[in-house]
Amino acid sequence: MDESFDVAIVGAGPAGASAACGLAEHGVKTIVFERGEYPGSKNVSGGVLYGHDLAQILPDYHERNCPIERNIVESRIWYLSKEGGYSLSYRDRSFSEERKFNVFTVGRARFDRWFAEQARRRNVLVVCGTVVTDLLQDHRNTVVGVSTDRPDGDVYAKVVVLADGINSPLAQKTGFRPEPKPHDVALAVKEVIELSEDLINERFNVAPGDGVTIEILGEVTQGMDGVAVIYTNKTSLSLCIGANLADLAQRKIRPYEMLEEFKGHPMVAPLIKGGKPTEYLAHWLAEGGYDALPELSGDGFLITGDSGMLFNALHREGSNMAMTSGRMAAETIVEAFKKGDFSRKSLHGYVSRLQDSYVIEDLKKYRRFGPFLLGHHELFTTLPKLTSYAAREMLTVDGVPKKRKQQTIWREIRKHISRFRLLKLLWDGWRSVR
Amino acid sequence: MSVKVEDKLFLDRFRIDEEPHIRIIDNAICLEECEEQPCLYLCPANVYRLEKDRISVAYEGCLECGSCRIGCPHLNIEWRFPTGGYGISHKFG
Numbered sequence: 001m002d003e004s005f006d007v008a009i010v011g012a013g014p015a016g017a018s019a020a021c022g023l024a025e026h027g028v029k030t031i032v033f034e035r036g037e038y039p040g041s042k043n044v045s046g047g048v049l050y051g052h053d054l055a056q057i058l059p060d061y062h063e064r065n066c067p068i069e070r071n072i073v074e075s076r077i078w079y080l081s082k083e084g085g086y087s088l089s090y091r092d093r094s095f096s097e098e099r100k101f102n103v104f105t106v107g108r109a110r111f112d113r114w115f116a117e118q119a120r121r122r123n124v125l126v127v128c129g130t131v132v133t134d135l136l137q138d139h140r141n142t143v144v145g146v147s148t149d150r151p152d153g154d155v156y157a158k159v160v161v162l163a164d165g166i167n168s169p170l171a172q173k174t175g176f177r178p179e180p181k182p183h184d185v186a187l188a189v190k191e192v193i194e195l196s197e198d199l200i201n202e203r204f205n206v207a208p209g210d211g212v213t214i215e216i217l218g219e220v221t222q223g224m225d226g227v228a229v230i231y232t233n234k235t236s237l238s239l240c241i242g243a244n245l246a247d248l249a250q251r252k253i254r255p256y257e258m259l260e261e262f263k264g265h266p267m268v269a270p271l272i273k274g275g276k277p278t279e280y281l282a283h284w285l286a287e288g289g290y291d292a293l294p295e296l297s298g299d300g301f302l303i304t305g306d307s308g309m310l311f312n313a314l315h316r317e318g319s320n321m322a323m324t325s326g327r328m329a330a331e332t333i334v335e336a337f338k339k340g341d342f343s344r345k346s347l348h349g350y351v352s353r354l355q356d357s358y359v360i361e362d363l364k365k366y367r368r369f370g371p372f373l374l375g376h377h378e379l380f381t382t383l384p385k386l387t388s389y390a391a392r393e394m395l396t397v398d399g400v401p402k403k404r405k406q407q408t409i410w411r412e413i414r415k416h417i418s419r420f421r422l423l424k425l426l427w428d429g430w431r432s433v434r
Numbered sequence: 435m436s437v438k439v440e441d442k443l444f445l446d447r448f449r450i451d452e453e454p455h456i457r458i459i460d461n462a463i464c465l466e467e468c469e470e471q472p473c474l475y476l477c478p479a480n481v482y483r484l485e486k487d488r489i490s491v492a493y494e495g496c497l498e499c500g501s502c503r504i505g506c507p508h509l510n511i512e513w514r515f516p517t518g519g520y521g522i523s524h525k526f527g
Contacts, residue, residue: 035515035518035519036519036523036524037449037519037523038523040524040527041522041523041524041527042498042521042522042523042524043524043527044524044527045527047527107526107527108524108526108527109524109525109526109527110526110527111527112527128518128519129518129519130518130519131514131515131516131517131518133514148518149517149518150518167498167499167500169500169503169513169514169515172503179504180504181504182504182505185501185504187476187478187499187501189478191442192526233526236526245476245501245504245505248472248475248476248501248505249470249472249475249476249505250472252472252475253475254439254475254476254478254480255476255478256437256439256442256478256480257437260437277442277445278445278525278526279445279446279524279525279526279527280442280443280445280446280497281446281497281522281524281527282478282479282497282498282499282501283499284499284500284501
């Protein structure tokens with residue numbers, strides 16, 4: 001396969017497929033390498049995707065039969081103790097009407113395959129079952145292609161787009177970006193639980209085709225900085241739970257045991273009752289935010305999506321950033337071809353584009369959010385315990401006057417968390433999201 | 435809580451690469467110098483097990499998350515992707 005292309009893309013996920021579609025539209029000769037037996041076969045996410053970013057690449061994604069599981073009409077946030085918890089939710093008619101497909105769920109094995117197929121239809125060559133094992137560089141260290149694990153598997157290209165995801169042995173080997181440290185990532189495990197379509201509609205109080213997302217914080221991560229989610233698919237639920245890898249290593253908690261305990265929580269168990277687990281997966285989430293972003297462009301290469309650690313942990317947005325960064329990589333490369341210049345300087349337009357977009361702006365806005373969670377473990381220990389205690393006491397009708405209940409609750413709170421610490425928590429929390 | 439990771443891995447589809455994609459570089463480091471041995475806990479597929487004289491690596495059930503590679507305090511794990519087309523293949527993802 002000793003051939004040359006204009007652009008070689010590593011990875012056929014949303015970032016790679018977006019870049020490929022954008023390039024093919026301008027007649028750029030593009031090859032995509034995918035290590036799985038088909039695109040999506042190695043990919044995992046909680047499972048939400050965003051119509052806005054997808055439509056900028058494929059405006060007619062609906063007519064192209066994009067495999068959507070459910071259109072999200074309601075978002076819930078849960079703050080859980082071991083025994084119970086708070087639920088806050090927002091539902092809006094517009095999410096099933098004029099803002100339909102603002103957010104929707106997908107199964108990545110089907111969605112990514114479909115997305116790569118759209119690139120194929122634009123004459124992009126998508127080669128599956130092929131691992132990119134190294135980057136080819138010339139004497140000036142400019143990237144000029146890739147090596148693969150196929151016999152005679154070197155392929156030359158003017159630009160290489162790295163869309164190989166967050167776990168990248170290629171990055172470790174070549175150093176195109178630094179290998180993450182344990183505290184830079186969260187390890188999440190996911191279970192797909194099959195349930196009938198009607199049961200899901202009933203349990204989540206939604207019309208056919210509509211769905212709900214639940215983001216969960218609290219004691220479910222057993223005192224570790226982490227998060228859990230429940231997303232509705234057509235005939236299954238996605239349950240994910242993850243914690244900072246440094247926390248997991250230190251606490252010696254097995255991820256699948258944490259998942260199992262989560263499934264037994266009184267607010268979770270009734271939702272999944274009678275369901276049949278059908279798949280078990282694991283993946284990292286980028287935790288570092290803005291301050292952990294690597295250099296996203298270099299001589300002859302660009303880094304997109306998860307590979308560039310583009311992930312907004314607070315709003316669980318990643319797939320949208322992957323698609324938009326892929327699109328912007330394509331736009332930049334098309335310009336570079338006009339100039340005939342593939343140096344770092346020429347490709348830096350990609351970074352400028354990201355900076356001018358919501359991608360970098362949002363990451364910058366929430367740059368303190370990751371450190372806030374990591375620096376306030378009481379969010380996952382004493383605080384959910386105390387807030388649950390307060391609600392439980394106030395809601396228990398036992399003849400005790402409410403004023404006395406309030407005083408007891410305050411005493412209990414102050415016993416476990418100082419006023420200073422509480423103020424600091426509120427202040428840091430506010431600063432991290434404002 | 436007794437949950438067997440085997441029951442979970444049983445749900446997944448694997449195409450097993452004959453050549454292991456994970457290798458412990460020096461088992462002596464695991465046994466003599468590594469007190470924490472986090473690989474025994476943080477791996478979501480329980481690939482690593484402590485035997486009498488070594489830590490064994492059941493790479494066949496690897497979910498390919500990479501946590502062991504960066505979580506090993508001695509960076510004593512050599513980890514690459516399975517050969518193209520091998521390893522786990524997601525049905526839903």
